[in-house]
Amino acid sequence: MNPSTARPMAREFAEAAEIAGQCYYELTVERGPAYPSLNGQLSVDVGVVGAGFAGLSAALELAQRGYSVALLEAQRIAAAASGRNGGQILPGFSCDIGVIQAQLGQAGARRAWDLSIEGMAIVKDRALGLGIDCEYTPGWALFAARPGHVQKLRDWRNQLERDLGYGAHVEFIDASELHRWTASTAYHAALIDHHAGHLNPLKLALAMSAACQALGVQIFENTPVLEVVRGSAPALAAPTGRVNCKKVVMAANVFGNSFDLPMRNRVMSIGNTIIATEPLPAQLAERLLPGRYAACDTNFLLDYYRITADHRMLWGGGSTYLRHDVGNRIQALQEKMVATFPDLRGFGVECAWGGLIDATLSRAPDFGRIDEEIYYLQGFSGHGVNVTAIAGRLAAEAIAGQPERFDLLAGLKHRKFPAVAWVRRAGLALGASFYQLRDVWS
Numbered sequence: 002m003n004p005s006t007a008r009p010m011a012r013e014f015a016e017a018a019e020i021a022g023q024c025y026y027e028l029t030v031e032r033g034p035a036y037p038s039l040n041g042q043l044s045v046d047v048g049v050v051g052a053g054f055a056g057l058s059a060a061l062e063l064a065q066r067g068y069s070v071a072l073l074e075a076q077r078i079a080a081a082a083s084g085r086n087g088g089q090i091l092p093g094f095s096c097d098i099g100v101i102q103a104q105l106g107q108a109g110a111r112r113a114w115d116l117s118i119e120g121m122a123i124v125k126d127r128a129l130g131l132g133i134d135c136e137y138t139p140g141w142a143l144f145a146a147r148p149g150h151v152q153k154l155r156d157w158r159n160q161l162e163r164d165l166g167y168g169a170h171v172e173f174i175d176a177s178e179l180h181r182w183t184a185s186t187a188y189h190a191a192l193i194d195h196h197a198g199h200l201n202p203l204k205l206a207l208a209m210s211a212a213c214q215a216l217g218v219q220i221f222e223n224t225p226v227l228e229v230v231r232g233s234a235p236a237l238a239a240p241t242g243r244v245n246c247k248k249v250v251m252a253a254n255v256f257g258n259s260f261d262l263p264m265r266n267r268v269m270s271i272g273n274t275i276i277a278t279e280p281l282p283a284q285l286a287e288r289l290l291p292g293r294y295a296a297c298d299t300n301f302l303l304d305y306y307r308i309t310a311d312h313r314m315l316w317g318g319g320s321t322y323l324r325h326d327v328g329n330r331i332q333a334l335q336e337k338m339v340a341t342f343p344d345l346r347g348f349g350v351e352c353a354w355g356g357l358i359d360a361t362l363s364r365a366p367d368f369g370r371i372d373e374e375i376y377y378l379q380g381f382s383g384h385g386v387n388v389t390a391i392a393g394r395l396a397a398e399a400i401a402g403q404p405e406r407f408d409l410l411a412g413l414k415h416r417k418f419p420a421v422a423w424v425r426r427a428g429l430a431l432g433a434s435f436y437q438l439r440d441v442w443s
């Protein structure tokens with residue numbers, strides 16, 4: 002047996018608490034009483050660490066295949082990134098597809114891309130099929146923020162058509178037609194993706210947890226896993242209980258860095274902030290984004306936004322690499338929002354919150370297995386709504402003896418960040434400053 006004991010989980014959880022704020026989605030749901038904490042010993046086929054989208058997806062897919070599953074969550078369901086994100090369901094991955102192509106070749110990259118599209122379909126099916134209205138809305142627009150980005154959008158449209166079989170879903174819109182999709186005059190062109198969409202992510206997570214429970218998954222909230230015991234009889238140890246299992250799925254996002262496991266420090270936390278305005282008059286909301294498509298711009302440090310079901314503008318962006326700049330983000334986001342949509346001047350911001358993104362160096366996802374028993378799903382790099390969905394399915398397939406699709410993505414190689422926290426933060430902050438300059442000049 003090769004035991005692995007976690008360090009105290011202070012750092013990332015403290016960081017998450019520091020930027021938590023008031024999350025709008027929490028105002029849209031009735032969570033009800035918490036699932037119990039783990040108390041005592043339990044034996045199951047699979048123990049899952051973390052009830053964000055990745056852990057919920059793995060638990061659901063495993064239960065659908067007949068496995069007994071225990072899902073252990075340190076906080077409440079989707080208390081971290083999955084319950085506080087932009088809700089945009091997008092194709093592909095956070096990294097450019099070329100990053101994947103460089104490692105897996107053209108055919109491998111195409112298979113990986115198709116998995117990301119399957120992830121979108123899984124999310125849509127769950128959003129529409131689990132009996133809770135998740136506010137699913139089709140459509141997404143990618144707006145060219147600089148004149149120099151217009152050709153990039155054309156090239157991307159061509160690549161989607163030529164290499165990725167996705168061309169039928171997207172149309173290129175030039176400046177003269179932009180008014181059909183946005184009231185903003187800040188942009189130079191757009192790619193409109195009719196296959197993408199957006200939803201209320203916390204509602205989806207709660208729908209998934211209810212579906213898990215209905216299939217017999219034993220869910221434990223307020224149950225931090227403090228130790229992952231490795232070896233042929235793995236186990237998860239929590240403060241007042243223990244789960245003995247045959248397999249483990251680690252789906253702990255950046256918090257997985259607490260564990261002394263081989264995938265440690267291949268992701269690092271990047272804070273990202275979202276604001277939500279007070280409800281807007283319905284006609285104004287419709288005018289700002291006709292068709293209610295979600296939106297992003299083409300800057301590397303991008304703005305992303307959408308209109309919610311109750312007509313708020315929900316505006317996110319501005320990654321934070323250094324802790325002390327978190328508070329400044331709210332004003333900066335509001336200024337950016339008003340600069341893009343001057344009609345929003347004077348509308349109040351009712352909620353502002355942050356969350357942690359688990360970024361890999363390449364921004365490609367990082368999946369793998371340790372000792373054959375422990376699977377891990379991390380590195381969604383800010384593009385996880387679709388990728389977590391397929392990640393859970395692939396982990397379940399692999400545990401069920403069909404590892405080929407899991408192994409495709411697990412074949413992506415990743416480098417570690419420097420172990421010393423301030424060195425990696427300083428490095429990323431410098432990188433971000435570079436990209437900020439590049440965004441302005443390109």
Ligand SMILES: Cc1cc2nc3c(=O)[nH]c(=O)nc-3n(C[C@H](O)[C@H](O)[C@H](O)COP(=O)(O)OP(=O)(O)OC[C@H]3O[C@@H](n4cnc5c(N)ncnc54)[C@H](O)[C@@H]3O)c2cc1C
Nearest residue numbers: 051053054055075081083086087089226256356381385386
């Ligand atoms: C502000 C923001 C906006 C985003 N917007 C988008 C978007 O619009 N579209 C998109 O595709 N992606 C977006 N993302 C990314 C997306 O939200 C994530 O990739 C995805 O939610 C990750 O899911 P996860 O399950 O891996 O992690 P999480 O949701 O973070 O879940 C991990 C869970 O593990 C639990 N945990 C950790 N350690 C332990 C332990 N030791 N014991 C027990 N439980 C533990 C945590 O409490 C947490 O609940 C955004 C992210 C952020 C932060």
